[in-house]
Amino acid sequence: MTGHIDQWQRLAKQLRIDSIRCSTAAGSGHPTSALSAADLMAVLMTSYLRYDFDQPDHPNNDHLIFSKGHASALLYAIYRAAGAISGEELLRYRTFGSRLQGHPTPIIPWVDVATGSLGQGLPIGVGTALAGQYLEQRPYRTWVLLGDSEMAEGSVWEALNTAGHYRLHNLIGILDMNRLGQRGPTILEWDSATYAARIRAFGWHTIEIDGHNFENIQQAYTEALQPRDQPTLIIAKTKKGRGVSFLEDKNGKHGKTLTADEAKQAFAELGEGQIFTVTVQKPEPTAPATQPQVAPTELPRYEVGTSVATRQAYGEALQSVGAARPTVVALDGEVSNSTFAEKFGQAYPDRFFEMYIAEQQLVATAVGLSVRHYIPYASTFAAFFARAYDFIRMAAISSANIRLSGSHAGVSIGEDGPSQMALEDLAMMQAIHGSTVLYPGDANQTAHLVDAMADLSGISYIRTTREKTPVIYNPDEQFPIGGSKVVRQSHQDVVTVVAAGITLYEALSAYETLQKAGIAIRIIDAYSVKPIDQQTLHEAVQHTNGKCIVVEDHWPEGGLGSAVLAALTTAEGNTPQLRLVHLAVQNMPGSGTPAELLDAAGISAKQIVNAVHKLAS
DSSP: OHHHHHHHHHHHHHHHHHHHHHHHHHTOSOHHHHHHHHHHHHHIIIIIOBOOTTOTTOTTOOEEEESSGGGHHHHHHHHHHTTSSOHHHHTTTTSTTOSSOSSOOTTSTTOOSOOOSTTOHHHHHHHHHHIIIIIIOOOOOEEEEEESGGGGSHHHHHHHHHHHHHTOTTEEEEEEEOSBOSSSBOSSTTOHHHHHHHHHTTTOEEEEEETTOHHHHHHHHHHHTSOOSSOEEEEEEOOTTTTOTTTTTOTTOTTOOOOHHHHHHHHHHHTOOOOOOOOOBOOOOOOOOOOOOOOOOOOOOOOTTOEEEHHHHHHHHHHHHHHHOTTEEEEESSOHHHHSTHHHHHHOGGGEEEOOSOHHHHHHHHHHHHHTTOEEEEEEEGGGGGGGHHHHHHHHHTTOOEEEEEESBSGGGOTTOGGGOBSSHHHHHHTSTTOEEEOOOSHHHHHHHHHHHTTOOSEEEEEOOSSEEEOOSOTTOOOOTTOOEEEEOOTTOOEEEEEOTHHHHHHHHHHHHHHHTTOOEEEEEOOEEESOOHHHHHHHHHHTTTEEEEEOSSOSSSSHHHHHHHHHHSOOSOOOOOEEEEEOOOSOOOSOOHHHHHHHTTOSHHHHHHHHHHHHO
16 A cells, blocks of 8 residues: 555655646646646546556446546546656646647547536546447446535536436546635535535445545445446545645635646645656456447338428437337426427337436537437427536537537417527537537438438527428428528529528418419428528529528527528529518517417518518519
8 A cells, every 4th residue: 555655655745746836837727726636636647547558449438428528638647647648748838839728628539528517527527438338348347536616516416317227337426625616715615524415315336525534535436336236426525736835725726827836836835756657457358349230211201281390200200210220319398298209218118318417517418428429319398408408508509519408499389478488499419519500391301401400510490380280291301401492482582582491381372372372482401501502592592583482480590591591692693672571480489379370470471471572562
């Protein structure tokens, strides 16, 4: 034990010095947050972590997630100590062009996910742990370093609840309880007993220790790895700025770097020694992973003229995609009988995970599963993704490949009223970097798009409708991402009408009325909102002499109208003077029938007819 303690002490000192050195060179960072957890990480890295830095994709590698991502200087010091990066690279911390950014991102091969928005590491760790325990049965562990400030985040407690429910014995949280947050003491300060009681209530095993006592730390990790059918959280009492007298447990030092003179004083107190490299244990060897066989997808086929809700088509298509692809996993937020994700769950219960009413955990689990190269589809009511928007935003920074399905969108859901009506979801999802946003109108179209989503990179979102809609497309019709369908056209068209989802049918109804009056309109089904079919829109508006109406079941800001306007105003070639009318939900809706609400919102067939008459004249 003595020899181990000497090594842990030497490594902890080196991690502290490197954390100070790189943050001082950068002139920014959070060195005091790094210093408090250095002892915890020194023992973990030397004696318990199993990771091959030469093979970051080794299937048995442990996962180490810094949920307290602002302590990135410590993480990068660990990489230097492991010989993964050089001292020269460490000193490029937080500089332009460096992969050692202010908070960790997967641009670094040993980082699974982006962190820094607090409260996300543990929820994502639930996803990687679920994959290891339930889908892969692999021996890797997921270690998550948490800060005590983020314990106030509701998402942490969603994760504690979910991990306890699924009894994730391969998930180990390490709470760096250093008492001080950004502006002063945390809510519980050093009250480890209260933390432990609350966390145990969620089904976790808890261990309370002195986070600077190496024997305590070693015993805690050993205990955490004992066989049990529950996750473990180690609650470590630490001191912020540990090891430096003018930083240790001093308020007001959060996010403050040291001057060159202060750094020299800190190094003198810590006692600089010769830099050394630690050999991290390799994971258990394993045979090369066999690639699962992907079969052609036999999608459900819907007869033209019947009526089927696109949410139903989503669930039935997802079941078909799951049959063809063994790596497809489905998640839902306790509404699977409404999103129809239950179809997948009934067919493949071993690949379906219920997240209950915890939308942040829903998205986080999808991100964690994508780390393990699964193809996750997560569904809930479209309105409720707003609760998880920060997780979606961070998933893009993580380069995660996840598929989201939002049902019950817009005023067309009817009597449930505005609390259930997603009227901002298209804007939310379009604003995500690299996202794909889809809004199908009929069942066959939905099925093809659900299948196409399996091969998409980044964040993809499909918006589905509660009401049944007529099937207008043949089952063999193709719907490429970035495409659209011109569903009505003639040489006499005087106005282009762009719609998607439920408003496509309002446009088709308006078409029939206008035909009787001798007015021809061109109707474009813009089922791919992002990327949008710029060429087809441009050609249609050219033909109709710049006259265009966009109609959508969404607020006017950031939805289909914004996508169409951006496409038309950036199109190359000769463009007539654009005269665009945007029909969208302008006023706060209430309860009513779908027809009443569509008309009251100004997006019904009648309103389209009126708009065409005004624009055509």
